Amino acid sequence: MVPVCQITQEMQMASASYTGGCLCGAVRYEISGDVRTFLHCHCLRCRKSSGTGHASNLIIKPDSANWVSGEEMLSSFKVPDAERFRTVFCSACGSPLPRIAPDLSIAVIPAGSLDDEPETTPVGCIFWDSRASWSCDNSELPHWPEYPQQ
Ligand SMILES: [Zn+2]
Numbered sequence: 001m002v003p004v005c006q007i008t009q010e011m012q013m014a015s016a017s018y019t020g021g022c023l024c025g026a027v028r029y030e031i032s033g034d035v036r037t038f039l040h041c042h043c044l045r046c047r048k049s050s051g052t053g054h055a056s057n058l059i060i061k062p063d064s065a066n067w068v069s070g071e072e073m074l075s076s077f078k079v080p081d082a083e084r085f086r087t088v089f090c091s092a093c094g095s096p097l098p099r100i101a102p103d104l105s106i107a108v109i110p111a112g113s114l115d116d117e118p119e120t121t122p123v124g125c126i127f128w129d130s131r132a133s134w135s136c137d138n139s140e141l142p143h144w145p146e147y148p149q150q
């Protein structure tokens, strides 16, 4: 007999399980479970670190993300004057990678690093006040000047 709790866990993983990795393929990861939110962030830090108009991140629970290979290739950078902002990337190819932060109770998954499209789509745009005028419009989505308000 398989304990009921174990069956439930397996079903949750099957319902939403994705793989992803960096451009060179050295770092691979998998995520499972519910997506808490999916946001475009137009802040200056996301623009600088992505080289594009905004970052697109899925937020999940930290224990829902696991490294499959290449964990030793991970580099990270914390912006010195930022309270929390940190980037995680492959030291060989520089691709943005998940930031698993149990201390903040979140894992931030760069949507573009996923192998396939997730079932969910972005629910809004944050740091809209920092948006570059040339960035994707996305104005059909809810947007907030900085962090989302409920
Ligand atoms: Zn790489």
Ligand SMILES: [Zn+2]
Residues within 6 Å of the ligand: 041, 042, 043, 044, 045, 046, 047, 055, 127
């Ligand atoms: Zn940002």
